[in-house]
Amino acid sequence: MPWTLSIRKGDQVKVTAGRDKGKVGRVLSVNQEKGTCTVEHANLVKRHTRPNPSKQIKGGIVEREGALHVSNVMVVCPGCNKPARVRHQFLSDGSKVRACHRCGATLGA
Numbered sequence: 001m002p003w004t005l006s007i008r009k010g011d012q013v014k015v016t017a018g019r020d021k022g023k024v025g026r027v028l029s030v031n032q033e034k035g036t037c038t039v040e041h042a043n044l045v046k047r048h049t050r051p052n053p054s055k056q057i058k059g060g061i062v063e064r065e066g067a068l069h070v071s072n073v074m075v076v077c078p079g080c081n082k083p084a085r086v087r088h089q090f091l092s093d094g095s096k097v098r099a100c101h102r103c104g105a106t107l108g109a
């Protein structure tokens with residue numbers, strides 16, 4: 001993907017599609033290549049894991065956050081507290097920041 005995603009790790013986002021539609025959580029990881037991210041407590045999938053004692057992994061079924069496409073989540077703006085579209089803005093020093101489309105609050109790089 002040539003452009004950078006508007007979602008960053010640690011962002012507060014709202015899930016807008018899928019099974020966990022409406023859920024709000026923090027972004028745990030972002031995959032730039034695939035355009036996906038994982039959001040805490042959203043899109044939980046059951047993973048069947050095999051025990052691996054050398055890596056301290058216990059076997060069984062664990063629930064883990066599954067990948068969500070970034071188009072299915074929206075950043076919750078800290079300024080207006082609503083899910084917002086993100087626009088990219090250049091500061092006078094040339095650095096790029098993300099800004100809320102609604103209220104203009106900056107969301108950090």
Ligand SMILES: [Zn+2]
Pocket residue numbers: 077078079080081082084100101102103104105
């Ligand atoms: Zn805002």
